[in-house]
Amino acid sequence: MDQQAIERYAKNHTTDHSELIKELIGVSDENLEHIDMLSGRLVGRLLSLLIKISGAGRVLEVGTFTGFSALTMAESLPEDGELFTCEYNERYEGIARTFFDKSKVGTKITLLMGKALETIPTISGSFDFVFLDADKINYPKYYEMILPRLEQGGIMVVDNVFWSGEVLDSESDKGRAIDELNRMIRDDDSVEQVMLPVRDGVTVLRKK
């Protein structure tokens, strides 16, 4: 099977982005060279559906980039929902803030600038939905830090759990860190999870 063709097919049979998010993708593409960091339609719609199905109301995202997944999730939250998103690169902040300000759901979003391991502890309370999508080397630390703050029945989605196959390569630092997290999740009796071969691998877990 041609993997690229089947991924295109999957995208073409998945709900499209809102017009504002299409604009955000266009602006990110015109201005930045790392557009492949943006998680894309399949992961975005998965996040959106999981939020709607679970009725999540308080979301934490680690790794904003230009705001694609933050805005996608905010569009899926209830009226009183809130989303905290962490980013440390000021190059991406401008586009993210511009689109949060343009969106009618932008008031639900709080963007925290700085290293996520330092900004997450400044947010009070617990979360019922978490999207982990930042520096791979720190994935195990994020898991240890955030899981105690995930509500019982809460959902965590982890992106890039295959890291282009580098999880199988013991020479890759990032691959090893992600593999370590994948093992932590597998061996953690407090969660149930599924690792999906969507794009670069996505784990969806639920805290029991």
Ligand SMILES: C[S@@+](CC[C@H](N)C(=O)[O-])C[C@H]1O[C@@H](n2cnc3c(N)ncnc32)[C@H](O)[C@@H]1O
């Ligand atoms: C894969 S991108 C996020 C993509 C975004 N979730 C989306 O779907 O459009 C990862 C982001 O994490 C940010 N990042 C990396 N290390 C970080 C850290 N220690 N603290 C906060 N943000 C970090 C990067 O600057 C980058 O914008």
